Amino acid sequence: MFRFRLALVIAVSFGFVLLLGGIMYWGADQVARHFQRSQTAFEAFDHYENLSQEAYRYFKQQMDRLITSGTKAETDLETSKQRLLEAMQALREQAVKDPLLIEDKQQRNPDKATELERVANLTAFLDASEYRFNEVERLREQGKRNEALQALSKFSDEEIDFKFQPLIDAAIHAERDKAAHAKQELENLVAQSRWVTISAAFIAAIFSLTAGIFLLGRVKKPIEALMQGTNEIASGNLNYRIILDSRDEFAYLASHFNKMAIELGVQQEKLRQGREELENRVAERTYELQQLNQALKRMDAERCEFLADISHELRTPITVIRGEAEVTLRGHQRDPEEYRDTLHRILDLSMQLGKYVNDLLFLARSETANLQFEWDELDLTELIGSSMEDFKVMAEESAICLSYSAPEQPIWLFGDKQRLRQVLFILGDNACRYSKPGGEIIINTWLDDTHVYVSLTDKGIGIPSQDLERIFERNFRSENARRLHDDGSGLGLPLAKSILKAHGGQISVDSSVNAGTTFTIKLPLISTGEDKDSL
Structure with missing residues (x-):
């Protein structure tokens, strides 16, 4: 209907144009x-x-x-x-x-x-x-x-x-x-x-004005209704419906517009349900991924700590082995027993290096970075005595005097010999590195009824009082230690504390700046009359 009226107006207007x-x-x-x-x-x-x-x-x-x-x-x-x-x-x-x-x-x-x-x-x-x-x-x-x-x-x-x-x-x-x-x-x-x-x-102007006013009156209401409908739909009101009482093209358009709104409402409801289901699945998978991510982070942190600890500990045995070899080669005439002792010490250090390498292999084959221990009875007196020979090699490089006092009888413990040797190396290496040339390192051992104590005292640069509580934190180094040696990693003392804790022991420190430092190790003894096999 509207198209017919519009075509008639256009035809008459065109006729006026032709007439003019x-x-x-x-x-x-x-x-x-x-x-x-x-x-x-x-x-x-x-x-x-x-x-x-x-x-x-x-x-x-x-x-x-x-x-x-x-x-x-x-x-x-x-x-x-x-x-x-x-x-x-x-x-x-x-x-x-x-x-x-x-x-x-x-x-x-x-x-x-x-x-x-x-x-x-x-x-x-x-x-x-x-x-x-x-x-x-x-x-x-x-x-x-x-x-x-x-x-x-x-x-x-x-x-x-x-x-x-x-x-x-x-x-x-x-x-x-x-x-x-x-x-x-x-x-x-x-x-x-x-x-x-x-x-x-x-005449053409009068006709055009009259026809325009007539057509405007016929299309104004439907267009306003359609615009209102589009605004409501655009604002999210899918329940809105356009109502026109005419039977022209605008009414046809309004009916299809209403059908479109109904379809949009149905599709929106389906999308909402699908979105809720998807959000629930995403939340579940996100929680699972977070758990896995946290586990991976823990494993990665443990792996990094282990690699750092092993890298730090490989340095000391290599230094001692090199020192033992250099001292033996510098000597002129030595009896076979001295060469044998030197070779035994190099063998022990090589075995310790092999243990570190095994730890690395274990780390590569497994998904954990925890240290592995080989538990057995051991004589602490014999362990400290063999370690003293290694300390002498490290001390000689810095012209440091080394003294040791301990009971002559065996001191039996239950633990990992190589790990405890590792603790002694950590303390001895720190004492040699941070002592002044010509200084002195003193090692004492004593007992009580249930524990054995080992102290290592140096006359080095000392540790500031504000740093005493933090030296067992990973990667921490005091300011004066960084000034003296910038190649440290701050991993030795945390590793030593972890090893002693696994043995049921403890480590404490007492230090003064420029006066020296004393580290004290406390380890449990094997009880008298206790069945060693059960241990």
């Missing part, structure tokens, strides 16, 4: 015709003016020649005659091809006949004038000069003034009237076209 175009085309064509008429009249007027000038020039030159009989006058006369003939020929052609006389034959035949008759009269007069001039010339050649002059005077007074001049004046006056008439018709046509155009444009 036709009127403007007709007006332009009429203006062109009247302008051509006016232009033709002015051209004819110019031809008559030119003919009049050339004719009088020719007549004057003829008279001067007949009166004076000059050779130069005869030459000019031929030129003037030729120009007169050309002007007459141009006027004749203008009269024959005059479009004003051709386009409207019924109305213009009298004018055409008059025009042609006027041209014919002028042509006949010019021919007659040529005959008269020849006759005067003949009288002058016969010696009848007075008769020739009288004939020439009579021709000028009677023929030129009373015949030729009225013909030219009548022709010029007729062309002036014709041009004025064409101009007046042109002005009337322009005025008529203007009023016709204004009237048609006014």
Whole structure:
């Protein structure tokens, strides 16, 4: 329905456009015709003016020649005659091809006949004038000069003034009237076209305004309803429905819009349910991933700690082995027993290095970074004694004096011999590194009923009091230790504490800056009468 109304308005508007175009085309064509008429009249007027000038020039030159009989006058006369003939020929052609006389034959035949008759009269007069001039010339050649002059005077007074001049004046006056008439018709046509155009444009404007107001009234309410519906849907109100009481295209569009809102509501509900289900699954998987991530972080942290500890501990046995070999090679004459003792110590240190390497292999093959222990009964006195030989090698490099006092009887413990040797190496290496050249390291061992105590005292740089509680933290090093040696890792003492804790022991420290440090190890003894196999 609405499409039909819109098509009707467009068709009528197009008809008005065609009408205006036709009127403007007709007006332009009429203006062109009247302008051509006016232009033709002015051209004819110019031809008559030119003919009049050339004719009088020719007549004057003829008279001067007949009166004076000059050779130069005869030459000019031929030129003037030729120009007169050309002007007459141009006027004749203008009269024959005059479009004003051709386009409207019924109305213009009298004018055409008059025009042609006027041209014919002028042509006949010019021919007659040529005959008269020849006759005067003949009288002058016969010696009848007075008769020739009288004939020439009579021709000028009677023929030129009373015949030729009225013909030219009548022709010029007729062309002036014709041009004025064409101009007046042109002005009337322009005025008529203007009023016709204004009237048609006014009617078209009234129709367009009326049709626009009518169509606007028909589409305003449906468009507002559709816009309201789109705003409600866009804001999330999928329950909104567009209600139109018409049966046109807008009602069809509104019904489909309502169906779309219903479908959107159904799809939105499905999406909400799917999103809730997906969120629950994501939450479950996220929790599982967080648990796995935390486990991986713990494993990675333990792995890194273990690798750092092993890397730190590999340094001390290698240093001692190198020192033992260098001391043995520097000696001159030694008995085989001394070489045997040195080799035994190098063997023990190599076994300890092998244990570290096994720890690394175990770490590579498993997903844990925990240290592995080999528990067995061991004699602490014998362990400290063998370690003292290694300490001497490290102490000699820094010219440090080493002293040791311990009970002569065995001190039995239950633990890992290589791990406890590792603890002693950590403490001994720190004492040698942070003691001043020419200093002293003192190692003491004593017992009580249930525990054995081992202290290691140096006269080194000491530890600031504010750092005593932090030296067993991983990667921590006091400021004065970093200034003296910047290659430490801060892993030795935390590792030693972990090993002693696994043995049920403890480690404590007492230190003063620039006065020295004392580390004390406490380990449980095997109880008297206890069944060793059960341990």
